[in-house]
Amino acid sequence: MSAIEARFGGRLGAFELDVAFSAPARGVTALFGQSGCGKTTVLRCIAGLERMAEGHLVVNGRVWQAPGTFLAAHKRRIGYVFQEASLFAHLSVRANMLYGRRRARAAADPGIGFAEVADLLGIGHLLDRSPARLSGGERQRVAIARALLSDPEILLMDEPLSALDRLSKNDILPYLERLRDELAMPIVYVSHDIAEVERLADQMILLEAGRVRAGGPIATVLADPALPLSRQIDASSVVSGRIESFDEEFGLTTLMVSGAEFLVPGRIGETGTTCRLRIAASDVALSRSRALEWSTILNAPVARITGAEAVGSYQMVVYLRIGPAGRGAPLLARVSLRSWRALGLAVGDTVFALVKGVALAGAS
Template sequence: MTTLNACFRGQLGDFQLDFEFSIPSRGVTALFGPSGCGKTTLLRCIAGLNFLPEGKLEVDGEIWQNGKQFMPTHKRPIGYVFQEPGLFAHLNVKRNLTYGRRRAGIKSSNDNELHELTGLLGIDHLLERDIHALSGGEKQRVAIARALLMKPRLLLMDEPLSALDQDNKNEILPYLEQLHSHLEIPVIYVTHDRREVERLADHLLLLKEGSIIAKGEIGELLTRPDLPFGRAQDAVTVLDGQVRHYDARYGLSTLQIEGGTLEVPDQLGPTGVYKRLRIASTDVSLSHQEALNTTILNRLPAVIWKILPTDGPSLNILLRIGNMGEGSPLLASVTRKSVEQMALKEGQQVYAQIKGASLLGSSSTTQPRAHCMTPLIACE
């Protein structure tokens, strides 16, 4: 069930906007694109901080904006996390967390909700600490908890990691993944960092010069031949697989993906949970027949969907896993010489040999992370 339908078109200052999209009832939707493409502007339109006379916004069937019918920001049940945490230096962590609830008139009979959320974000031991004694990652986790304690129906995050150094980013990312599997509300996440998109996003809105040039499920967009991701020399595939079995003798987990299975080192969790894998295109090679005398465990039948040019000496081959190409997309980086010598062409059946797959994150969920996105609202 789609929960948010939006359409923002028109002139805003010197910026011409053309945004129309829908997002599902849960999961992370990333707004991705270069600086100045309109990511923060779009987020501010959703929050009601920017006003377009012809804008439309509907959340769970409730009209937040329809032309001049406009719900002001303070009445919209949203949580907003900015690049800087914006905490009150004269209040400790717990008082920062409860300040907004008191101001909004949100009452709670006990602290169970607060302690559950702070435990999830790993800040429960910091409640009595002063703000100046926190690391950058800890401050941002407090800011996220503060936003969620307002009981929002929608969480907006505007490049929440951009002000952090790499160590603090690495510290906070596992908590964002953990949060993802627990939240029952949609998250709209602004970033220009592709690794954050790969690790956190279920869906992607790709922005350029005030317009949405592509939208859809993350695994599909990262491999789409008409987008820059699939043509990059460092292209990757992101797959969500369900744990089916653990072989204790060899220390390997079997993950079910669309069109086949993969064996991945380590015990990844109980049967039934989903895990996200990142596969570099340079870690995928091709053969005409299945090579049995090889150390590569993961050899999957696939069909060549598209041969994509890159800026380098190799070509990216877009595959579909499965004997009939019915499964997940997969990118392989192959030299032009190999393409010619093997006479590779679109529609051909091959075997994809996956030399390595890295686990993205540590969170687990019993539901697949991706859902389709379909437009439900139109600008007139």
């Protein structure tokens, strides 16, 4: 059962919104789209900060909005992280964190503990500081902690990284992954940065001009030929696999993805757990033979071509499914038109997908 069932429609100035989607009880659902597509408006509607003419919102079986019903924002059990940290300037870090906690109603079950949250976000040493004396990344971590401590049922994040520089971003991403993996609550994450979404999201809702263009598991949406995502220069696919073993000598973890073996650098997790890999389309080459003895490539799973499309004048996006039968995880490759012709490749062919680089996209 979905934890969040949402439908919003109406006008906001010249902008028209008409969206419906659901989010599961655990994991990150990304609302993705270009600036102005309405993703922040949708998040504000869920929070009750915006009220659309038509709205229907059910969270964990309780109606928050319906015709004739509108639960005020301060009565909704949400944690909201804004684009800018928006800490209260007149309060210390500790007082900021306790602001929502003191007002949360859950007397019987205090939920997640103060020390636990401070630890989860690595801000224990900042508690007595004033927000003015924090870096951008630290401020955003405090804002996340403040939201978590208000005992939310759902966590709403509105581009929490977009106001940060690259270093601070990389600083926060691991914390967000920890939240995703350790919190048993739905997270709705608004972003226009596909790399962030690939790293964090389990589900993805693609918004375009106030409408839902597509939605589903991230791996499916990213590799959907009907969507523009796979044709982007930085297109990637995301695959999940189970950790099988770790090779001490070469420091390689073996992962099984749709029956194919992947070797990934580093000890990325415990044996038996599931892990997520992000594979850039431009890091995948195709070969008719598995001539790996002449190459440094580690991973070359068998895959079947399920589709192909020219992009620009001289490149091809190739849609693959891992496994000889073509029923495994979707994979994207970007190859030159010349190679595509030279190898005589066609949809339905079975090939070897030479994967040059994989990036760990966190446990999942």
